[in-house]
Amino acid sequence: MNVVLAVKQYVSKMIDDSGPGMKVLLMDKETTSVVSMVYAQSEILQKEVYMFERIDSGGRETMKHLKCIAFMRPTKENVEMLAQELRTPKYGLYYVYFSNVISKQDVKTLAEADDQEVVREVQEFFADYIAVNPHLFSLNISQCCKGLNWETRSLTRTVQGLTSVLLSLKKCPMIRYQNSSEMARRLAELVRQMINKEAGLFEFRKTDVPPVLMILDRRDDCVTPLLNQWTYQAMVHELLGIKNNRTNLSSVPGVSRDLQEVVLSAEHDEFYANNMYCNFGEIGTNIKSLMEEFQRKSKSQAKVESIADMKAFVENYPQFKKMSGTVAKHVTVVGELSRLVGSHCLLEVSECEQELACQGDHSASLQKIKSLLSNERITSVDMLRLVMLYALRYERHSNNDVSGLVDALGRRGVTDRQRKLVGALLDYGGMKARGSDLFGSNQDPVAMTKRFLKGLKGVENVYTQHKPLLHTVLDQLIKGKLRESSYPYLGTGQLRDRPQDIVVFIIGGTTYEEALTVHNFNRSTPGVRIVLGGTYVHNFKSFLEEISQAVEGQEPSRLSTRGNRW
Numbered sequence: 001m002n003v004v005l006a007v008k009q010y011v012s013k014m015i016d017d018s019g020p021g022m023k024v025l026l027m028d029k030e031t032t033s034v035v036s037m038v039y040a041q042s043e044i045l046q047k048e049v050y051m052f053e054r055i056d057s058g059g060r061e062t063m064k065h066l067k068c069i070a071f072m073r074p075t076k077e078n079v080e081m082l083a084q085e086l087r088t089p090k091y092g093l094y095y096v097y098f099s100n101v102i103s104k105q106d107v108k109t110l111a112e113a114d115d116q117e118v119v120r121e122v123q124e125f126f127a128d129y130i131a132v133n134p135h136l137f138s139l140n141i142s143q144c145c146k147g148l149n150w151e152t153r154s155l156t157r158t159v160q161g162l163t164s165v166l167l168s169l170k171k172c173p174m175i176r177y178q179n180s181s182e183m184a185r186r187l188a189e190l191v192r193q194m195i196n197k198e199a200g201l202f203e204f205r206k207t208d209v210p211p212v213l214m215i216l217d218r219r220d221d222c223v224t225p226l227l228n229q230w231t232y233q234a235m236v237h238e239l240l241g242i243k244n245n246r247t248n249l250s251s252v253p254g255v256s257r258d259l260q261e262v263v264l265s266a267e268h269d270e271f272y273a274n275n276m277y278c279n280f281g282e283i284g285t286n287i288k289s290l291m292e293e294f295q296r297k298s299k300s301q302a303k304v305e306s307i308a309d310m311k312a313f314v315e316n317y318p319q320f321k322k323m324s325g326t327v328a329k330h331v332t333v334v335g336e337l338s339r340l341v342g343s344h345c346l347l348e349v350s351e352c353e354q355e356l357a358c359q360g361d362h363s364a365s366l367q368k369i370k371s372l373l374s375n376e377r378i379t380s381v382d383m384l385r386l387v388m389l390y391a392l393r394y395e396r397h398s399n400n401d402v403s404g405l406v407d408a409l410g411r412r413g414v415t416d417r418q419r420k421l422v423g424a425l426l427d428y429g430g431m432k433a434r435g436s437d438l439f440g441s442n443q444d445p446v447a448m449t450k451r452f453l454k455g456l457k458g459v460e461n462v463y464t465q466h467k468p469l470l471h472t473v474l475d476q477l478i479k480g481k482l483r484e485s486s487y488p489y490l491g492t493g494q495l496r497d498r499p500q501d502i503v504v505f506i507i508g509g510t511t512y513e514e515a516l517t518v519h520n521f522n523r524s525t526p527g528v529r530i531v532l533g534g535t536y537v538h539n540f541k542s543f544l545e546e547i548s549q550a551v552e553g554q555e556p557s558r559l560s561t562r563g564n565r566w
Contacts, residue, residue: 001135001169001501001529001530001531002134002135003131003132003134003135003136003137003165003531003533004037004038004131004134004266004267005134006127006131006168006169007035007037007038007127007129007131007168008038010097010125010126010127010168011035011038011039011071011127012047013125014069014071014095014097014125015044015047015048015049016047017095017121018069018093018095018120019067020048021048021067022048022050022065022067023047023048023050023051023066023067023069024050024051024052024053024063024066024067024068025049025051025052025071026055026068026072026085027053027054027055027070027071027072028056028075029054029056030140031071031073031099031127033130033140033244034099034127034128034129034130034131035071036244036245037130037131037244037245037265038267040265040268043268049069050066051063051066055070055078055081055082056081061090062090062091063090063091064091064092065092067091067093067094067095068089068090068091068092068093068094068095069095069097070082070085070095070096070097071097071099072097072098072099073098073099073100073128074098074099074100074101074102074103074106076106079102079109079110080109082110082113083109083110083112083113086110086113086114086115086116086119087115089116089118091118092118093118093119094119095120095121096110096121096123097121097122097123097124097125098122098124098125099124099125099126099127099128099164100124100126100128100160100163100164101124101201102122102124107122110122126164126167126168127164127168128160128161128164129161129164129533130244132245132515132537133276133519134266135515135519135522135530135531135532136510136515136531136532136533136537137165137532137533138533138534138535138536138537139157139158139161139162139533139534139535140244140536141154141157141158141535142509142535142536142542142546143545143546143549143550144507144508144509144535145183145507145508145549146549146550146552147550147551147552148182149182149183150183150186150187154535155186155190158507158535159187159190159191159194162187162191162213163191163194165503165531165533166191166195166202166213166503167201169501169531171211171213171501171503172195172202172203172204172210172211173210173211173212173213173503174211174212174213174489174490174493174494174495175188175191175192175212175213175215175489175491176188176212176213176215176477176482176487176488176489176490177214177215177216177487177488177490178216178217178220178435178486178487179435179485179486179487180217180220180434180435181216181217181219181220181435181507183217183507184215184216184507187215187505188213188490189490191213191215192490192491207500207501209495209497209498209499209500210493211500211501211502211503212477212499212501212502212503213503213505214473214477214487214502214503214504214505215505215507216473216504216506216507217507217508218429218506218507218508218509218510218534218546219428219429219433219434219508220429220434220438220469221429221434221438221468221469221470222428222429222434222543223357223438223466223468223469224466224470224511224513224514225509225511225540225543226353226385226388226389226392226540226543227353227354227389227513228346228350228353228382228385228463229512229513230279230350230463230464231277231279231280231512231513231516232275232276232277232278232280232283233272233276233277233515234511234512234513234515234516235280235337236264236333237512237537237539238539238540239336239337239340240333240336240337241539242264242537245263245264245265246261246263246264247261247262247263247264248260248261249261249262249332249333249336252336253339255332259328259329262329262332262333269326269329270326271290271326271330274286277516277519279464280337280341283334284338287330287331287334290326290327290330291327291331294327344377344379344382345372345375345377345378346382347463348372348375349372349378349382349385349386350463351462351463352365352369353385353386353389353466354463354464354465354466355368356386356389356390357389357393357465358465358466360393360439362394362397362399362400365393365394366390369386369405370405370408372386373386373405373408373409373412380409380412380413380414380418383409383412384409384414384418384419385540387402387405387408387409388421388422388425390402390405391405391425391426392426392429392438393439395426395430396431402422406419406422421544421547424548425547427551428547428550429547435486438469466513468511468513468514468517470504470506470514470532471517473504474502474504474517474518474521474530477499477502478498478499478502478525478528480498498527498528499528500527500528501529502528502529502531503531504518504530504531504532504533505532505533505534506532506533506534506535508534508535508536508546508550509534509535509536509537509538509542509543509546510532510534510536511538511539512537514532515537518530518531
C-alpha cells in the first residue's frame with residue numbers, strides 16, 4: 001500500500017526491460033509529472049537514460065543509436081502522435097508503455113503505423129496518477145464539478161485514475177460511498193463497472209479480508225481546507241504552494257538564483273522525509289541541529305593536509321555538496337515561513353480559526369473576528385478565510401452576522417468577487433449541501449461534552465485542535481461502527497471483519513492535514529494500511545477555485561452570484 005513504490009517499480013521495469021544501451025524517455029505532459037514525482041533525473045541517468053523528450057514537442061533530432069522508452073496516457077491524441085512517430089521513427093527501437101488500459105483498436109492503429117517494425121513491446125503499466133507521498137496520491141484535477149454534478153471529462157479521468165491506483169496496488173475492493181453525495185454514488189458505480197469490464201486485470205490473490213474503497217465528497221467537510229496549517233509539508237503548501245513537489249521561492253526577499261525554485265521530495269530529501277509531519281516549533285529545532293551538523297562536517301572537510309585527507313575529501317564531496325544544498329534549501333524555506341507567520345499575525349489568526357472549528361462560543365468568536373479584521377497586518381486572504389469559517393459554523397445561528405462581516409471585508413479592500421465567495425461556500429458545503437453533522441450540532445449535551453473533552457486530549461497546542469471529518473470516518477470504519485445508511489456498500493456484499501487495506505478517495509480534493517491523519521492512523525493502528533487520494537491536493541486558494549467553479553450555474557444564494565472567480 002505504497003503508491004510511490006508502485007509507480008517507481010513500473011518506471012524501473014520499463015527501463016530494465018529495454019536492456020542495456022543508451023535510451024531516451026519519451027513522455028506526454030502528464031506522464032512527465034508522474035515520473036518526476038518518484039525519480040530524480042540523476043537517478044534515471046544512472047540507468048542509461050540520457051534524454052527526456054515530450055511527444056508533443058517539435059524539432060526533435062533523429063538519433064537511431066538510441067532506444068526509445070515511450071510512456072504516455074492512452075488518449076486519442078497521444079495514440080495519433082505516436083502513430084505519426086512510428087511512420088518516421090527518430091530512434092532505433094521503441095518500447096511502448098501506456099499508463100492505463102488501451103483499446104484493441106488503438107493497438108491496431110499503432111501496429112499499422114509500424115511499417116519499419118521498430119516496436120519491440122507494447123504494455124499497460126498502471127501509473128496513471130501522481131504519487132505525492134507513499135500514502136497520498138492526486139489526479140491533479142483542480143476543478144472537477146459544475147453544480148452538484150460531475151464535469152464529464154473530469155469524471156472519465158477520475159475513473160481511469162482511481163482504477164489505475166487499484167491495479168497498481170493489486171487491490172480488487174469492496175466499495176463504500178458517501179450516501180448524501182450523488183457524485184460519490186456515480187463514481188462508485190463507474191469504478192465498479194470498470195472492475196467488471198476488466199475482470200481479468202483484477203484477478204488478484206484473494207485475501208481473508210477484502211480491501212475497501214471509500215469514496216467521499218469534499219462538500220461534507222469544507223472546514224479542513226479553510227484552515228492555516230502548522231506541520232511542515234502542509235504549511236509550505238498553504239503559505240508558499242507545492243506543485244508536483246516543487247515550490248516557487250522567487251518572491252522571497254533576497255533569495256539566490258539557484259533557490260528560486262526548490263524540490264521538496266520525501267524520496268530524495270532525508271531531512272524533509274523526517275520532518276514533513278513535524279509541527280513548526282519542532283522544525284525550528286531540527287533545522288538548528290541540521291546546521292550544527294553541517295558546520296561540524298565543514299570544519300572536518302577544511303583539513304586537507306595529506307594524501308589521505310585529499311582522498312577522503314574527494315570520496316565525501318558529493319555527500320557534502322548534497323548536504324550543503326539541503327541546508328540552504330530548508331533554511332530558506334523555514335526562514336520564509338517564519339517571516340510570513342510574524343508579518344501576517346498568523347498565530348492570532350490560527351487561534352481564532354481553531355476556536356471557530358472546534359468550539360462554539362458565538363459571541364466571543366464574532367468579537368475576535370471583528371478585532372482581527374481591524375488589524376492592518378492581516379492579509380485579505382486570511383480575513384476571508386475567517387469570515388468563511390464563521391459563515392459555516394454559525395450558518396443557522398439566530399444572531400449570526402455574516403452580512404456584517406462581509407461588509408467589513410469590503411471596507412478592508414477585499415474585492416467584490418472575493419466577498420461573494422462566502423455565499424458560494426454556503427452553496428457548496430453549507431448545511432443543505434452536506435450529509436454530515438460537521439460541528440456536532442445535532443448531538444445531545446452529554447455527547448457534545450464527551451466530544452469536546454476527547455478533542456482536548458493529547459492536543460499539543462491551541463493551533464492543532466482540529467481533526468478533519470476523515471478522522472471520524474476512518475476511526476468508525478476501522479472499528480466496524482460506520483453507519484451503512486450514511487456510507488452504504490455498492491452491491492450486496494458487506495465486510496464482517498475489521499478492514500486491513502483501505503483506499504480513501506475525496507471528490508473535490510484532499511489536503512495535507514488529511515494526509516497527516518492517514519499517516520497517524522497507519523503508524524498507530526497495527527494491521528491497517530490506508531492510502532488517501534483526491535482529485536487535487538488543496539490549499540485555501542485552490543479550494544476557492546474549486547468552490548467558484550462548482551457553484552457556477554446554480555441558483556445563487558443571497559450572498560453569491562453566478563460565475564464569481566477567485
